[in-house]
Amino acid sequence: xxxxxxxxxxxxxxxxxxxxxxxxxxxxxxxxxxxxxxxxxxxxxxxxxxxxxxxxxxxxxxxxxxxxxxxxxxxxxxxxxxxxxxxxxxxxxxxxxxxxxxxxxxxxxxxxxxxxxxxxxxxxxxxxxxxxxxxxxxxxxxxxxxxxxxxxxxxxxxxxxxxxxxxxxxxxxxxxxxxxxxxxxxxxxxxxxxxxxxxxxxxxxxxxxxxxxxxxxxxxxxxxxxxxxxxxxxxxxxxxxxxxxxxxxxxxxxxxxxxxxxxxxxxxxxxxxxxxxxxxxxxxxxxxxxxxxxxxxxxxxxxxxxxxxxxxxxxxxxxxxxxxxxxxxxxxxxxxxxxxxxxxxxxxxxxxxxxxxxxxxxxxxxxxxxxxxxxxxxxxxxxxxxxxxxxxxxxxxxxxxxxx
Amino acid sequence: xxxxxxxxxxxxxxxxxxxxxxxxxxxxxxxxxxxxxxxxxxxxxxxxxxxxxxxxxxxxxxxxxxxxxxxxxxxxxxxxxxxxxxxxxxxxxxxxxxxxxxxxxxxxxxxxxxxxxxxxxxxxxxxxxxxxxxxxxxxxxxxxxxxxxxxxxxxxxxxxxxxxxxxxxxxxxxxxxxxxxxxxxxxxxxxxxxxxxxxxxxxxxxxxxxxxxxxxxxxxxxxxxxxxxxxxxxxxxxxxxxxxxxxxxxxxxxxxxxxxxxxxxxxxxxxxxxxxxxxxxxxxxxxxxxxxxxxxxxxxxxxxxxxxxxxxxxxxxxxxxxxxxxxxxxxxxxxxxxxxxxxxxxxxxxxxxxxxxxxxxxxxxxxxxxxxxxxxxxxxxxxxxxxxxxxxxxxxxxxxxxxx
Numbered sequence: 001x002x003x004x005x006x007x008x009x010x011x012x013x014x015x016x017x018x019x020x021x022x023x024x025x026x027x028x029x030x031x032x033x034x035x036x037x038x039x040x041x042x043x044x045x046x047x048x049x050x051x052x053x054x055x056x057x058x059x060x061x062x063x064x065x066x067x068x069x070x071x072x073x074x075x076x077x078x079x080x081x082x083x084x085x086x087x088x089x090x091x092x093x094x095x096x097x098x099x100x101x102x103x104x105x106x107x108x109x110x111x112x113x114x115x116x117x118x119x120x121x122x123x124x125x126x127x128x129x130x131x132x133x134x135x136x137x138x139x140x141x142x143x144x145x146x147x148x149x150x151x152x153x154x155x156x157x158x159x160x161x162x163x164x165x166x167x168x169x170x171x172x173x174x175x176x177x178x179x180x181x182x183x184x185x186x187x188x189x190x191x192x193x194x195x196x197x198x199x200x201x202x203x204x205x206x207x208x209x210x211x212x213x214x215x216x217x218x219x220x221x222x223x224x225x226x227x228x229x230x231x232x233x234x235x236x237x238x239x240x241x242x243x244x245x246x247x248x249x250x251x252x253x254x255x256x257x258x259x260x261x262x263x264x265x266x267x268x269x270x271x272x273x274x275x276x277x278x279x280x281x282x283x284x285x286x287x288x289x290x291x292x293x294x295x296x297x298x299x300x301x302x303x304x305x306x307x308x309x310x311x312x313x314x315x316x317x318x319x320x321x322x323x324x325x326x327x328x329x330x331x332x333x334x335x336x337x338x339x340x341x342x343x344x345x346x347x348x349x350x351x352x353x354x355x356x357x358x359x360x361x362x363x364x365x366x367x368x369x370x371x372x373x374x375x376x377x378x379x380x381x382x383x384x385x386x387x388x389x390x391x392x393x394x395x396x397x398x399x400x401x402x403x404x
Numbered sequence: 405x406x407x408x409x410x411x412x413x414x415x416x417x418x419x420x421x422x423x424x425x426x427x428x429x430x431x432x433x434x435x436x437x438x439x440x441x442x443x444x445x446x447x448x449x450x451x452x453x454x455x456x457x458x459x460x461x462x463x464x465x466x467x468x469x470x471x472x473x474x475x476x477x478x479x480x481x482x483x484x485x486x487x488x489x490x491x492x493x494x495x496x497x498x499x500x501x502x503x504x505x506x507x508x509x510x511x512x513x514x515x516x517x518x519x520x521x522x523x524x525x526x527x528x529x530x531x532x533x534x535x536x537x538x539x540x541x542x543x544x545x546x547x548x549x550x551x552x553x554x555x556x557x558x559x560x561x562x563x564x565x566x567x568x569x570x571x572x573x574x575x576x577x578x579x580x581x582x583x584x585x586x587x588x589x590x591x592x593x594x595x596x597x598x599x600x601x602x603x604x605x606x607x608x609x610x611x612x613x614x615x616x617x618x619x620x621x622x623x624x625x626x627x628x629x630x631x632x633x634x635x636x637x638x639x640x641x642x643x644x645x646x647x648x649x650x651x652x653x654x655x656x657x658x659x660x661x662x663x664x665x666x667x668x669x670x671x672x673x674x675x676x677x678x679x680x681x682x683x684x685x686x687x688x689x690x691x692x693x694x695x696x697x698x699x700x701x702x703x704x705x706x707x708x709x710x711x712x713x714x715x716x717x718x719x720x721x722x723x724x725x726x727x728x729x730x731x732x733x734x735x736x737x738x739x740x741x742x743x744x745x746x747x748x749x750x751x752x753x754x755x756x757x758x759x760x761x762x763x764x765x766x767x768x769x770x771x772x773x774x775x776x777x778x779x780x781x782x783x784x785x786x787x788x789x790x791x792x793x794x795x796x797x798x799x800x801x802x803x804x805x806x807x808x
Contacts (some may be wrong), residue, residue: 183675268672271587273704280703282695283684289693291686296700299684300677 001025001368004067006057006087007078008032010305011101011144013041014357015078016348018395020045022361024184024368026313029070031055041171057083063090072096074367076360080191081105088125092132097367099360100192101144103238106198113199114213118199121241125377132377140363140372144378145317145336146172146254147238148359149380149392149399153319153334154239156385158247161183161332165249165323170239171333173223173230173257174315176340176351178307179220183265186311186352189298193275196258196266202236203244203252211236214270215263219255220242223316230257239319242379249323270298308350313400315351320404331404338397362391405429405772408471408492408500409654410461411482412436414697414709415505415548417445418761419482420798424449426765428772433474435459435467461487468492475502478771480764484595485509489528492543496536501664501771502766505548506595509640510602513737517603518617525645529781539779544767544776546783549574549657549721549740551642551797552763553784553803557723557738558643560789565736569653569727574643576736577627577661578719580744582711587669590715590756593702597679600662607648607656615640618674619667623659627720628806629741634661643723646783653727672764673701699804712754715744719755724808736806742801750800766795777797
């Protein structure tokens with residue numbers, strides 16, 4: 001297997017560190033808009049299978065050319081969701097397998113944004129599913145930790161733990177703190193704003209997909225391994241769009257453990273219009289310039305990938321499932337916890353970034369060995385769960401299950 | 405009297421509308437960085453005494469030249485506080501009387517910003533007081549509503565209402581709402597951030613000036629004329645620096661009725677570093693550019709001067725004084741309320757902007773008639789209060805007093 005990894009930010013760099021320990025691929029070309037980032041990631045490894053390139057992820061033709069030039073059979077997308085579509089199309093053009101960790105972006109419903117779905121997450125990708133299927137080509141979408149591992153958990157629950165499922169609720173929470181910062185998000189603020197301020201999507205088997213007001217249905221979820229109770233709210237996330245396509249459940253939700261302070265901060269950004277991505281005109285030393293307020297918010301905060309050394313605590317991704325087994329009610333939480341101290345010591349990557357990065361590497365290895373195969377645009381729950389969970393454990397990062 | 409008015413924003417434009425009804429001056433030249441703003445203000449008046457010019461307020465030499473060319477004997481500064489020093493120096497250079505509504509900016513103490521003063525508001529101006537005095541020239545500083553009318557109230561209380569004063573506390577509150585906006589400050593957000601996030605300054609006769617944490621000493625103050633109770637907190641403001649120079653009081657404070665939501669919004673902006681004025685680098689269509697986050701916050705919000713039509717409610721500026729008269733304890737609140745509906749109908753200016761603008765026009769008229777005269781760098785409380793309060797009433801905008 002020859003892989004083109006696009007994006008050498010926090011997650012992309014962690015992917016190179018995790019993949020470097022595995023023998024399943026022959027080559028991994030690391031490409032970034034900023035060649036210094038790609039070169040730094042490769043230079044840190046001392047592994048002849050890795051090479052650095054510069055590429056503009058929005059330039060579909062350049063990406064396809066790069067795939068061909070390096071004879072890559074897989075494109076792994078580790079950029080932010082704005083670049084999903086050009087990279088997805090470039091992979092198809094070049095005949096490569098495609099993997100990503102977030103799907104094409106949504107657009108709210110014009111008249112009833114908090115009731116009805118407009119363009120849903122992944123809609124643009126699924127619209128091309130037939131083309132991929134006909135070509136016998138595979139696009140494995142939403143294959144990070146959430147979406148990704150959370151979807152694998154949903155499939156595992158359906159296959160092995162339940163006869164009937166009432167509700168599948170992805171629940172994400174952490175107790176991470178960062179020394180020296182009163183406010184330092186542990187993940188890309190651009191993406192966090194996008195997913196938290198868009199209308200959250202919910203699935204119910206008799207209604208289909210629908211949306212609610214942001215931060216709806218708050219609940220306190222008790223996270224395992226010492227993290228404890230965190231306030232979680234509905235957030236727009238890919239699992240709600242992916243799980244019902246392959247797993248039967250009456251209801252599917254995603255709730256993010258943002259905590260009260262973070263929710264209020266996001267509300268304020270929205271109130272002030274600072275979450276906007278369309279440009280506003282401001283003075284600068286070079287005269288009036290047009291900038292995106294959301295980019296300015298991101299520029300004022302520290303880069304989450306650089307915070308590992310100052311970070312303490314654990315992050316938990318998981319899937320809570322309620323239903324029946326052998327006629328009796330059952331409720332479980334399948335989860336994966338990463339301790340920042342461990343991920344920093346083992347990989348030099350902070351916990352949230354490492355947890356996102358390990359899952360696509362496991363998936364690549366399953367594709368390389370043939371344990372996972374298929375064609376079309378498929379989510380992680382379209383594949384058998386057990387081989388994935390076993391390989392994740394073999395990577396040194398076990399998962400857990402709590403009967404509730 | 406021939407006046408150069410620098411700044412044709414909300415307050416500057418309201419000044420032209422108020423002044424146009426008064427006969428005390430021969431000419432008012434309205435100058436702005438944006439010539440269209442100056443021309444619009446002049447065109448609206450149909451009064452041959454007014455003329456429009458373009459000027460860069462940071463260009464001291466150009467301002468002095470403009471003063472000389474139009475033979476102006478007064479410079480009235482209606483720009484934001486960043487331009488105080490060049491305009492103040494230009495007036496001195498050209499031999500003109502100088503008036504402003506905010507004083508030169510402060511810089512926090514390097515080691516103990518929330519205990520000790522660094523460079524205080526107005527320090528740069530007072531450093532040149534001797535030069536003005538020697539030249540027999542007058543700089544009347546802090547002559548808006550707050551500082552300005554609030555200082556006149558303090559002098560009035562000392563002269564006519566009290567034998568001894570324990571505390572003078574300026575208290576500002578409003579019940580303004582803006583249709584169609586969840587968040588729309590009624591005054592320049594740039595200035596509001598500056599004054600609310602700088603360490604608040606307090607004066608005590610036995611300690612001198614000192615600072616506290618932002619938003620300290622919250623209290624609920626009951627404002628008159630139907631505004632009612634509003635949560636007020638300590639804020640850095642010129643009155644605390646001006647009043648003790650001319651009026652004897654054991655303690656001087658300024659508390660701003662921001663309300664809980666606005667305080668939390670400002671805290672969040674600070675937490676995220678969005679109150680910063682030093683530039684951050686962000687992408688733009690023209691490549692990477694450096695912009696001030698605070699300018700971006702301002703650009704995302706509506707221009708307060710344009711909100712008058714959608715605004716409802718009243719704004720109150722005033723000075724609360726506690727002390728003794730004829731051996732008995734006394735407590736009064738001297739205040740000035742503007743109803744937005746009235747100021748829009750009468751002048752087409754929103755209440756907060758109009759209330760700021762009327763006071764320097766009254767002061768100009770007192771200087772023109774000789775009722776107020778002096779030399780040096782002087783605050784409003786350096787002059788007799790009664791002629792000011794009588795003329796303000798004659799302008800159709802009476803003040804009030806509440807015995808507590």
